[in-house]
Amino acid sequence: MVIPSYWGRDSATGWKEGDAVYDHPIPIDQEGTLGRAISSMKILEDRDFRLVVLAVATSPDIGSEVEDIVKRIVVENAPTAGVKTLVFGPSHLRAVSEILNKNGKAAYKDLLQLRGYSNIRNMCLFIPHILGADAAVLIDDDEVFEDPGFIGKVREHIGQMVEGKAIYGLAGYYLQPDGNFYVRAPQDGWAYYWGKQIHMNRAFEAVIASPPRIKETPFVFGGNMTIHRNLFTKIPFDPYVRRGEDIDYIMNAMMFGFSFFLDNELHIKHLPPAKSHPEWMRLREDIYRFVYEREKLRRQKDTDGMIRLSADDFGEYPGAFLKEDLDERIKNASMLLSGEYRRNGDLHGGIEALKNIDIAFNDAVPSFDPFGHLVELQKMWEQMMRYIGDMRVRKEMQGILDRDLQVHQA
Numbered sequence: 001m002v003i004p005s006y007w008g009r010d011s012a013t014g015w016k017e018g019d020a021v022y023d024h025p026i027p028i029d030q031e032g033t034l035g036r037a038i039s040s041m042k043i044l045e046d047r048d049f050r051l052v053v054l055a056v057a058t059s060p061d062i063g064s065e066v067e068d069i070v071k072r073i074v075v076e077n078a079p080t081a082g083v084k085t086l087v088f089g090p091s092h093l094r095a096v097s098e099i100l101n102k103n104g105k106a107a108y109k110d111l112l113q114l115r116g117y118s119n120i121r122n123m124c125l126f127i128p129h130i131l132g133a134d135a136a137v138l139i140d141d142d143e144v145f146e147d148p149g150f151i152g153k154v155r156e157h158i159g160q161m162v163e164g165k166a167i168y169g170l171a172g173y174y175l176q177p178d179g180n181f182y183v184r185a186p187q188d189g190w191a192y193y194w195g196k197q198i199h200m201n202r203a204f205e206a207v208i209a210s211p212p213r214i215k216e217t218p219f220v221f222g223g224n225m226t227i228h229r230n231l232f233t234k235i236p237f238d239p240y241v242r243r244g245e246d247i248d249y250i251m252n253a254m255m256f257g258f259s260f261f262l263d264n265e266l267h268i269k270h271l272p273p274a275k276s277h278p279e280w281m282r283l284r285e286d287i288y289r290f291v292y293e294r295e296k297l298r299r300q301k302d303t304d305g306m307i308r309l310s311a312d313d314f315g316e317y318p319g320a321f322l323k324e325d326l327d328e329r330i331k332n333a334s335m336l337l338s339g340e341y342r343r344n345g346d347l348h349g350g351i352e353a354l355k356n357i358d359i360a361f362n363d364a365v366p367s368f369d370p371f372g373h374l375v376e377l378q379k380m381w382e383q384m385m386r387y388i389g390d391m392r393v394r395k396e397m398q399g400i401l402d403r404d405l406q407v408h409q410a
Contacts, residue, residue, distance in 0.1 A: 008058040122239070255374070
């Protein structure tokens with residue numbers, strides 16, 4: 001089980017130019033939600049797993065402090081008796097890089113970074129590989145376990161066969177604070193037109209709320225997904241995806257012939273802090289992700305070992321945002337949002353909302369071929385994971401992890 005934990009500068013300083021941007025990093029002078037997440041593991045009936053917590057800092061100059069904070073929280077909130085718990089932070093990544101340099105494999109260092117959502121998710125796959133794990137369970141630190149049988153349900157299906165297909169990617173889902181899995185319906189006109197929540201709920205109705213228990217899914221929740229080694233040693237997250245990296249990972253996997261399955265009994269409670277970014281910024285991030293992914297679909301070429309996909313392969317969500325009408329949807333939603341800002345006297349918000357239109361047709365469009373990039377990225381990732389699979393290399397890297405090993409007793 002791997003939990004990334006994101007931390008920023010102290011409350012008084014806040015975000016500085018050049019710092020990494022995450023949804024809600026915890027200020028280093030606050031306690032955050034990590035301890036709550038770890039403590040909630042005490043209800044789990046199956047305790048035969050290792051826990052890895054990634055200490056992620058928004059800036060290198062607070063990296064050591066963040067690492068120390070995360071270690072303290074891990075020790076103070078021992079998840080359960082017998083669970084081996086590891087912290088992986090900037091100092092461990094530097095040690096891994098030194099090994100790669102020493103062995104003439106410096107080219108792999110670009111694939112291993114503690115900055116950016118997709119890179120962090122790749123570390124969530126790389127570390128379990130070092131540890132020889134058969135599967136990596138990805139959890140976020142703003143969640144709590146409420147189902148004692150959670151791990152048992154993962155073991156029940158990961159690596160098994162369903163209708164002739166192997167379950168190498170297993171998705172669970174989030175329960176919202178009110179106990180429901182549907183997202184809140186849009187309240188504003190622009191959001192209703194944009195339709196993201198509407199299409200998400202239609203997708204949830206079709207996949208989560210409907211039988212059978214195990215079925216193929218076009219979406220996944222990054223804080224409740226399990227990836228088998230037969231998948232994570234072959235397919236990486238795409239570092240060019242700024243957010244929404246979880247669903248993009250499904251696209252990457254599907255292109256290489258892997259399916260993701262959702263278990264409609266595998267849930268976790270999601271208790272995120274309040275969103276701090278304005279609506280124009282959240283819309284902008286959606287624009288970047290959907291324009292990039294649509295371009296990845298557009299630029300597909302017949303390639304050995306790969307399957308050509310279309311927006312229709314991704315159902316209501318994210319499929320509705322990968323079609324040719326995306327440009328019109330972005331334009332109209334941005335104009336509606338701008339109008340709402342202006343009516344509320346927020347001239348700056350209105351201007352930023354209109355900027356989203358220009359961004360959609362220019363900056364958000366990748367200057368390179370994202371499909372070709374994926375093909376080359378996959379080759380490099382598989383080569384690196386094969387290299388790390390060598391027992392000598394693995395043992396050397398395991399030594400880096402073991403220096404901060406905590407084995408929690410009763």
